[in-house]
Amino acid sequence: MTVLLQIGRRPPDGPLPPSDGPPPPSAGAGQPPGGPVRPPDGAAEFKVFRSALGAHLLVSDGSRIYDLPAPLAARLERWAAEPDGTPADLADRLGLPLWDRPRRIDGTPLEPPPLSSLSLNVMQACNLSCGHCYADEGRFGGAARAMPRHTAYAAVDRLLAEAAPGADVVVGFMGGEPLLARHLIHDVVAHATRAGRETGHTVRFSLTTNLTTVRPEDARLFAEHPFTVTVSLDGDRAGHDALRHAPGGASAYDRLRAGLDVLARHGRPRHLAARVSVTPRTARLLDVLEHGIGLGFDDVGFAAVVSAPDPAYEIDTAAFAGFLERMVECGERALSELSAGRSYPFGNLLTALEQLHRGTHRPYPCGAGAGYLSASAEGGLYACHRLVDDPAHAMGSVADGPDTEARRRHLRAGHVDRAEPCRSCWARYLCGGGCYHEVSRRGRPGCDYIRGWLAFCLRAYVELTQADPEFFRRPPVPDAHPAADAGAAGLV
Ligand code: SF4
Numbered sequence: 001m002t003v004l005l006q007i008g009r010r011p012p013d014g015p016l017p018p019s020d021g022p023p024p025p026s027a028g029a030g031q032p033p034g035g036p037v038r039p040p041d042g043a044a045e046f047k048v049f050r051s052a053l054g055a056h057l058l059v060s061d062g063s064r065i066y067d068l069p070a071p072l073a074a075r076l077e078r079w080a081a082e083p084d085g086t087p088a089d090l091a092d093r094l095g096l097p098l099w100d101r102p103r104r105i106d107g108t109p110l111e112p113p114p115l116s117s118l119s120l121n122v123m124q125a126c127n128l129s130c131g132h133c134y135a136d137e138g139r140f141g142g143a144a145r146a147m148p149r150h151t152a153y154a155a156v157d158r159l160l161a162e163a164a165p166g167a168d169v170v171v172g173f174m175g176g177e178p179l180l181a182r183h184l185i186h187d188v189v190a191h192a193t194r195a196g197r198e199t200g201h202t203v204r205f206s207l208t209t210n211l212t213t214v215r216p217e218d219a220r221l222f223a224e225h226p227f228t229v230t231v232s233l234d235g236d237r238a239g240h241d242a243l244r245h246a247p248g249g250a251s252a253y254d255r256l257r258a259g260l261d262v263l264a265r266h267g268r269p270r271h272l273a274a275r276v277s278v279t280p281r282t283a284r285l286l287d288v289l290e291h292g293i294g295l296g297f298d299d300v301g302f303a304a305v306v307s308a309p310d311p312a313y314e315i316d317t318a319a320f321a322g323f324l325e326r327m328v329e330c331g332e333r334a335l336s337e338l339s340a341g342r343s344y345p346f347g348n349l350l351t352a353l354e355q356l357h358r359g360t361h362r363p364y365p366c367g368a369g370a371g372y373l374s375a376s377a378e379g380g381l382y383a384c385h386r387l388v389d390d391p392a393h394a395m396g397s398v399a400d401g402p403d404t405e406a407r408r409r410h411l412r413a414g415h416v417d418r419a420e421p422c423r424s425c426w427a428r429y430l431c432g433g434g435c436y437h438e439v440s441r442r443g444r445p446g447c448d449y450i451r452g453w454l455a456f457c458l459r460a461y462v463e464l465t466q467a468d469p470e471f472f473r474r475p476p477v478p479d480a481h482p483a484a485d486a487g488a489a490g491l492v
């Protein structure tokens with residue numbers, strides 16, 4: 001038998017690792033609800049990749065990573081180009097101890113788990129006007145409105161009632177611009193903290209903001225409670241203001257910088273992240289990244305705008321090639337800094353490294369519709385904050401509770417092994433099949449980008465385990481994505 005050295009903290013043939021995916025298959029897993037799932041294509045069961053240290057193998061099921069002797073790498077690549085039999089037959093022929101155990105992910109949909117994260121769309125209106133905003137300035141195609149207090153309190157109570165006993169839960173504040181509803185946010189934080197103490201849940205908070213209206217009392221709230229605050233930042237002054245328009249021609253960037261000063265003087269959240277929405281007009285990503293790091297954010301991450309009200313702001317299939325190139329440029333800079341033992345908070349790479357090290361493998365892109373839901377201003381529940389007011393993703397109401405059947409249908413339909421072309425993709429248990437919002441609006445224009453970025457992250461992971469093994473012993477950077485606390489999110 002060929003002995004392969006597994007990379008990462010899990011022993012080569014130890015017990016199944018904790019998974020971000022569904023529970024292990026139960027009896028009858030061969031015929032999962034919703035009909036049988038064809039086994040994935042053999043060539044989609046692994047990926048051979050190379051680093052400065054040699055050749056390596058990613059086994060898709062279980063996200064296991066091994067060192068690979070060069071002749072074996074060449075044989076596996078030849079087989080992937082023209083598969084002949086199943087991967088198990090191939091492993092037998094080559095004497096590889098792979099694909100010899102029950103699959104960790106076998107097409108069985110996840111049963112709706114207890115809720116662990118709920119975002120409240122406290123203000124479906126915004127003080128800025130941005131052409132690339134997926135939320136139509138928070139209105140989601142409807143009228144501007146705020147969440148009534150009784151709805152917000154009931155939403156928190158619903159989250160606590162639907163959470164597992166003793167679990168940590170996250171209340172997210174979204175918009176529009178949530179700080180336009182600051183009095184409500186302050187009251188909800190007090191209510192949730194008090195109610196969580198009574199029910200035995202630890203409550204944490206997240207808030208996504210343009211930071212143009214933050215006040216000292218907000219900063220103190222963020223510092224006194226466990227908050228992750230994510231600021232929308234689109235570049236330096238020129239780049240940011242080209243996308244984000246403040247009333248009366250004022251500079252949204254200047255107001256953001258003033259907001260950072262308020263946080264510095266009056267209280268900083270536990271984690272302060274910047275999220276950059278990348279459009280075809282965004283400057284060189286490395287410059288934007290270094291600008292954000294220079295402003296003192298704990299992490300700076302990029303998200304391509306795939307679906308916008310104005311298609312001129314969308315990254316299309318052709319533009320994804322340039323996006324990948326610029327992401328890898330940022331990744332190379334980060335890898336070189338991290339390898340030298342220096343901090344470099346490039347959020348996309350840090351999240352990917354952490355999840356690869358954890359052995360993340362999952363059949364869904366995120367926790368939406370699973371452990372995570374979002375409440376509209378009227379108290380409707382939806383799969384996530386981007387799918388608010390979309391009847392196709394309605395999941396019950398705050399008053400009546402989550403609609404278990406709707407969640408079950410969502411998790412059945414969303415399983416990555418049921419989606420084409422995902423079931424033929426080696427990256428599927430790292431990617432999860434793509435954001436539901438983007439797939440429902442635009443399909444999957446970014447698959448080559450996703451695979452290219454993951455291939456870079458795999459290489460970076462292997463090289464960093466060698467260059468600075470201590471890196472993986474440090475506490476991970478919290479993921480600012482609101483669904484991250486409710487399951488997998490953020491790898492791509
Ligand atoms: S969305 Fe694209 S990259 Fe992701 S699993 Fe599906 S085919 Fe692969």
Ligand code: SF4
Nearest residue numbers: 366368384435436483
């Ligand atoms: S990744 Fe999931 S939670 Fe995030 S926007 Fe898309 S569907 Fe919503």
